[in-house]
Amino acid sequence: MKTPPAEAWIPAVDGRVDASAYARAILNILEDFSDEKTRLNDTQRAVMNILEDFDLEKRKVAELEMFAYVASHDLQEPLRMITSYTQLLAKRYAGRLDADADDFIGFVVDGTKRMQALIRDLLEYSNVGSTELDLRAADCEQVLRGVLANLESLMAESGATLTHDPLPTVLADSSQLAQLLQNLVTNAVKFRGARAPVVHVGAEPVVGGWRLSVRDNGIGIDHAYAESVFEAFRRLNPRDYPGTGVGLAICKRIVERHGGRIWVESVVGEGSTFFVILSRVP
Amino acid sequence: MIARSGEPVEILLVDDHPGDVRLTEEAFAECRVRTNLSVAVDGEEAMAFLRREGEFAEAPRPALIILDLNLPKKNGMRVLTEIRADPTLSEIPVIVLTTSTSEKDIAEAYQRHANCYITKPVDLDKFFEVVRLIESFWLMIVELPRR
Numbered sequence: 001m002k003t004p005p006a007e008a009w010i011p012a013v014d015g016r017v018d019a020s021a022y023a024r025a026i027l028n029i030l031e032d033f034s035d036e037k038t039r040l041n042d043t044q045r046a047v048m049n050i051l052e053d054f055d056l057e058k059r060k061v062a063e064l065e066m067f068a069y070v071a072s073h074d075l076q077e078p079l080r081m082i083t084s085y086t087q088l089l090a091k092r093y094a095g096r097l098d099a100d101a102d103d104f105i106g107f108v109v110d111g112t113k114r115m116q117a118l119i120r121d122l123l124e125y126s127n128v129g130s131t132e133l134d135l136r137a138a139d140c141e142q143v144l145r146g147v148l149a150n151l152e153s154l155m156a157e158s159g160a161t162l163t164h165d166p167l168p169t170v171l172a173d174s175s176q177l178a179q180l181l182q183n184l185v186t187n188a189v190k191f192r193g194a195r196a197p198v199v200h201v202g203a204e205p206v207v208g209g210w211r212l213s214v215r216d217n218g219i220g221i222d223h224a225y226a227e228s229v230f231e232a233f234r235r236l237n238p239r240d241y242p243g244t245g246v247g248l249a250i251c252k253r254i255v256e257r258h259g260g261r262i263w264v265e266s267v268v269g270e271g272s273t274f275f276v277i278l279s280r281v282p
Numbered sequence: 283m284i285a286r287s288g289e290p291v292e293i294l295l296v297d298d299h300p301g302d303v304r305l306t307e308e309a310f311a312e313c314r315v316r317t318n319l320s321v322a323v324d325g326e327e328a329m330a331f332l333r334r335e336g337e338f339a340e341a342p343r344p345a346l347i348i349l350d351l352n353l354p355k356k357n358g359m360r361v362l363t364e365i366r367a368d369p370t371l372s373e374i375p376v377i378v379l380t381t382s383t384s385e386k387d388i389a390e391a392y393q394r395h396a397n398c399y400i401t402k403p404v405d406l407d408k409f410f411e412v413v414r415l416i417e418s419f420w421l422m423i424v425e426l427p428r429r
Contacts, residue, residue, distance in 0.1 A: 077381065080404050081301045087406035088308065116404060 022054050068126040075119050083112040114244075121246035125232060128176065128253050135258075137281045138174040140167035140181075140212065144201060147182045151189070160189045164201035168210045170278040176254045177278075181214070183247040184274050188216035190241060193269070209260070209279040220268040229264065251276075290316040291421055294344035296328040296361065297321065297379075298353050302402070306348070306379075309413035315421045320344065325356025329364055332371050344374060345426050348416075349396075351380040351387060359387075362394045373427045377416060 026047055086108045094102055144167060148155065155162065162185065170177070181201075188199045195217055202213040221229055221236065228234050232249035235241075255262040255276055266272035293310070297303050303321050310317050320341065322328035328349075331338045347365070351358035358378065365371045375397040380387070383401050391399045400416075403409045420426075 076404070080381070080402070083404060084305055084406045084409065085301070088305070091406070 022050055025050050065126055065129055068122060069130065073123065076116075076123075079112060079115055079119065083109075083116065086112060118244050118246075121244045121250075125246050125250050125253065128179070128250050129257070133173040133176065133257060135171055135173055137169050138172040138177050139169045140177070140203065140210075143174055143178050144181055147178055147185060150182060151185060154186065154189055158189050158192065158197055160192075160197035160199060162199040162201065165203045167201065167203050167212070168205075169281055170210055170212075171281045172258055172278055176257070180251050180254045180276065183251050184214040184276075187247060187274075188214055188218060188272075190243070191216070191218040191237070191272075193217075193219045205280075206277060209277055212276045212278065213273050214276075215271065215273040217271040220270055221264060221266040221272050222268055223266070226264050226266065230262065290318040291346070292342040292344045293317050293319050293346045293348060294328065294331060295319050295321050295348045296323075296325070296353065296358070297348075297350040298323045299350075302350070305406075305409065306413065309410045310417070312410065313414060313417040315417050317417075317421075318342070324354040325358065325361045327355075328353075328361050329356065332365065332374075333368075346420055347374055347376045348379050349376050351378060351382055351391070359390060359394060362391065362396055366395050375420065375424075375426065377420070379412075 086105060090105045090109055094105065141164075144164060148162065154160075185199060185201070189197045198217045200213075200215045202215065204211045204213075219237075225236055229236065230248045230252040233245045234249075235243065235245035251274075252262050255278070258278055260279065261277045262274065264272055264274050295303060295306055297306070307319055310319055320331065322331050328347075330336055331341045332344075332347075334341050349358050349361060353361070358380070362376055362378070365374065365376060376395075378391045378396045378399045379402060380400075381402050388399050400412060403412060
């Protein structure tokens, strides 16, 4: 029996669940099937089980997504109260109580600001997964121009220079593509060492698409963390660099929803290059 | 401009959350124009106040309405629709001031003839700034209908 192409067996799931694992399992069964035709019923049952698991997995992910959205959205309300009133306390009573009270108020204000940032990013993360993709020809060069306009003050303050290859048109949701490039360029500038940031956005054709890259001369990432940097809330340098640790998780999510890949290659102390594979326009 | 008359400007704030009400009061208290803020805690109370029904028989007519959308009993969109459908109330400017950032809410509020739509800023200073801007624009720049 001829092996069907793998993608024929992968239900469309937005790349949120590891479809390839399911596909591999199904292909294994099909191989058995081609050897021994009498096991047809068993095989069918096994395939059905896998597809059911897959469906359950999908639903679990969708539920989690919903939960994250509702939680972060509803959390904002009470948090806004806490923030507003501690800020009002600080505004009206700073210097009128005693030094301890000023310190305590300061800690509360700081904490609520951090929590706000976390909730905002969590909401963004869940939005990236739940909004419908508007896939069309997206001109990376134009998208990058928009991103650089947004980042003007960051680039100027840090003394960063950015160069780029001629960039291609890819099949993507342009607002998510912008978010992706903005997060990668922001990181390239943010995680700088003593040197002024030098960033290069490259592009190379690969089979079926393009490999974009964002290279920097920053602090780099230890090889041991090359995978975990893409996990939400994973921060490698919490003391020295502000942030919630959601940026790269958002990037990963965007790329996976586009059916692409993202990874990083880095040398500590010399810099990192983030690679992204996206489809070309058919 | 309405602030010229010297009388406090009557404003109706429709908001069910005491924390938000107090914050808006505090912000108006820091403004230059004297205002008298009345509060309705749900949509039904807002309509009763505006129509001077029952306990609100003596209620002042507001020059400006600040309306939250997410309200108990009768939500803000319905309140807006009823205000606009009532010839004795339809000319009062309504400022929607809400936490919702939903595009659907924004579009719907304007379709129902809200005069403007403002998302409540999370940051206190920004919120106070918004109230200051409401004061300077609506009470010191624009002309409002008088009755």
